[in-house]
Amino acid sequence: MNITVFPKKLSGQVTVPPSKSVAHRMVIAAALSNGISEITNLYPSVDILATMDCMRALGAKIDFDGDKAVIEGIKDIPESAVLDCCESGSTLRFLIPVACALGVDTQFIGRGRLPQRPITPYLEEFPKHGVSFEYNNTMPFSTNGKLTGGKFYVDGGISSQFITGLLFALPLLEEDSEIILTSHLESKPYVDITLGTLREHGCQVEETKNGYFVKGGQHYMPFSGRVEGDYSQAAFFKVANSLGSDIDIAGLSEKSFQGDKKIVEICEKIVYNKNGGLQPFDLDCSDIPDLVPVLTVLGGFCEGKSYIRNAARLRIKECDRLSAISQCLNAIGGKVTELEDGLEIEGVGSLNGGEVDSFNDHRIAMSMAVAATRCTSPLKINGAECVSKSYPDFFEVYESIGGEISREP
Ligand SMILES: O=C(O)C1=C[C@@H](OP(=O)(O)O)[C@@H](O)[C@H](O)C1
Ligand SMILES: C=C(OP(=O)(O)O)C(=O)O
Numbered sequence: 001m002n003i004t005v006f007p008k009k010l011s012g013q014v015t016v017p018p019s020k021s022v023a024h025r026m027v028i029a030a031a032l033s034n035g036i037s038e039i040t041n042l043y044p045s046v047d048i049l050a051t052m053d054c055m056r057a058l059g060a061k062i063d064f065d066g067d068k069a070v071i072e073g074i075k076d077i078p079e080s081a082v083l084d085c086c087e088s089g090s091t092l093r094f095l096i097p098v099a100c101a102l103g104v105d106t107q108f109i110g111r112g113r114l115p116q117r118p119i120t121p122y123l124e125e126f127p128k129h130g131v132s133f134e135y136n137n138t139m140p141f142s143t144n145g146k147l148t149g150g151k152f153y154v155d156g157g158i159s160s161q162f163i164t165g166l167l168f169a170l171p172l173l174e175e176d177s178e179i180i181l182t183s184h185l186e187s188k189p190y191v192d193i194t195l196g197t198l199r200e201h202g203c204q205v206e207e208t209k210n211g212y213f214v215k216g217g218q219h220y221m222p223f224s225g226r227v228e229g230d231y232s233q234a235a236f237f238k239v240a241n242s243l244g245s246d247i248d249i250a251g252l253s254e255k256s257f258q259g260d261k262k263i264v265e266i267c268e269k270i271v272y273n274k275n276g277g278l279q280p281f282d283l284d285c286s287d288i289p290d291l292v293p294v295l296t297v298l299g300g301f302c303e304g305k306s307y308i309r310n311a312a313r314l315r316i317k318e319c320d321r322l323s324a325i326s327q328c329l330n331a332i333g334g335k336v337t338e339l340e341d342g343l344e345i346e347g348v349g350s351l352n353g354g355e356v357d358s359f360n361d362h363r364i365a366m367s368m369a370v371a372a373t374r375c376t377s378p379l380k381i382n383g384a385e386c387v388s389k390s391y392p393d394f395f396e397v398y399e400s401i402g403g404e405i406s407r408e409p
Contacts, residue, residue: 003381004380004381007372007374008404015251017230017390031074038069047091051091051095058074087114097166108142124153147173175216178214181211239294240373275303279302282306293363301351306344307342307343312340329345332352335347365387
């Protein structure tokens, strides 16, 4: 579906959808628990539906109705399973260790960019712990064998999702385990969300000076709760506000562990200079990768050069996000230069509109819809249906706050 967005500032109230990151974790932990958990404020994004289907395939009973899921933890572990991770990196990287810890011989299926996204730490470490892979740099691929504990050496710079996956799996093993980070852990706030979920389910993890120690033989206890609002989605509306819209954003928890909460501080700190223009910024984005596309849009309207730093990992997300957002903004009159691990954004004050591709990436499509609020002519976003990965009704919400769009199948 292609969507043309007509330039218009937005105003009204939005309740942000529940956090995708928190929801993945709550569903997985509930499915591993001994008993029944109830999760409310669940939102059927394609990624979350994928995680629920995978946990069903591993033996959990999940009854999802409205915004509530009743999850009965796995009782009978299947010998083998096929897990369709769709395009979700989280689902894939969280569930490889989980399936292996349960001893399920698993075929992993995926599409879009997922087959190209790395799973290197597992390929390197798991054969030393009883698991073999049939893997040809793409999907489907298969795992065989039951994971055993011990030391896991993991590069912290590819994706924090490997640490989360291991943290979910290691309490289930008989032996104690240690995760040893061989380089700085990027996206650490996401691991902190995982630790919070594990605590809620009664699992203990100790932080060490270079990683995590996890006792074996632990049991997940059921836990019922509500998924908190998503700061990475709130960021689109926050940035729209910094660009002149007037959106009242509801549904966020101030106590959240989400690293993307940083968007609040970033937008509060953005100051207007004496001509009413926005001051440029220089940001280390190692802990907030998902904010980068929309922050690039913000930089496009600042007066002077803004910088996004420590963001090399963005090249291995749903698309190469550094390249995609640069191409999109440059196609409509922006001045963005790719750096090896970041971006230089020269503010231009106003963008023209025209036509861009979503690169099949939800965060690129939504960022461009925010850019459109300040374009001088309509902006067509091709392949805009990709928002369903995290925010299926994004464009309906956008219309509800005064956005004007037309859809083309
Ligand atoms: O653990 C998570 O929920 C996520 C971790 C981050 O990935 P990386 O750790 O690969 O940066 C983030 O980009 C992704 O959207 C969600
Ligand atoms: C990168 C993302 O998700 P995942 O890694 O789970 O595919 C995202 O939602 O921006």
